[in-house]
Amino acid sequence: MPVPPQAQKVLDDLEKQLHEPSTVTNVLGAVEQKTGVKRLHLVLGVLGLQAVYLVFGHSAQLVCNFMGFVYPAYMSIKAIESSNKEDDTQWLTYWVVFAILSVLEFFSVQIVSVFPVYWLFKSLFLLYLYLPSFLGATKLYHRFVKPFASKHSGFIDSKVGKFTDRVNNAAGKLVDEVRDHLE
Structure with a gap:
């Protein structure tokens, strides 16, 4: 069954990223070398397990x-x-x-x-x-x-402006009350 072009592009991009140097790709490379399973298949397997976990x-x-x-x-x-x-x-x-x-x-x-x-x-x-x-x-x-x-x-701007004015007024009153209590 052929892979849709968009999905193939994602797989190609992922394959490319899995071969760029990094700690994760180095580990995947070592696992790939020891098991003979391609790193793309390893990652897809982990993603499949994650998909099952997201359901159950x-x-x-x-x-x-x-x-x-x-x-x-x-x-x-x-x-x-x-x-x-x-x-x-x-x-x-x-x-x-x-x-x-x-x-x-x-x-x-x-x-x-x-x-x-x-x-x-x-x-x-x-x-x-x-x-x-x-x-x-x-x-x-x-x-x-x-x-x-x-x-x-x-x-939206008018409502946000009114809300901002109310918050500023309330904050000003709160600061005044706190100041009055501290004096």
Whole structure:
């Protein structure tokens, strides 16, 4: 059965990355040499086990959130430290889409409890959002977020401005009360 071109591109990219020098690829190389199993197959096997765990495991939510936070946070740090602006934009876009997904997910708690493969699908969706082969966050941002934000920016800005004013007033009153109690 032929592999779809997009999936083949992901496999080719992964194969390439698995041969770049690093501590992990060195370990994979040693295991590959001793077992005769290609490192790509080793990684795909581990990913398969992780997929099963995301369906049946007790801490599937933790594993899924780890995937959604740790790697993107690390890559965001690298993007901040690099002189390339494109990677900054990619990771900022990811975090905007991730934040929207997190808010929507909060309101769909019932779906999570009824849908046993939710954490697997969410993990796959997160990979779609941030893997360079897909750049799904950029696609979703331009398709949905940007048009919505552009259309409603005046309304959003006015509400944020009013909220900021209220917070500043409340903070000022709190500081005054604390100051009065301390005197």
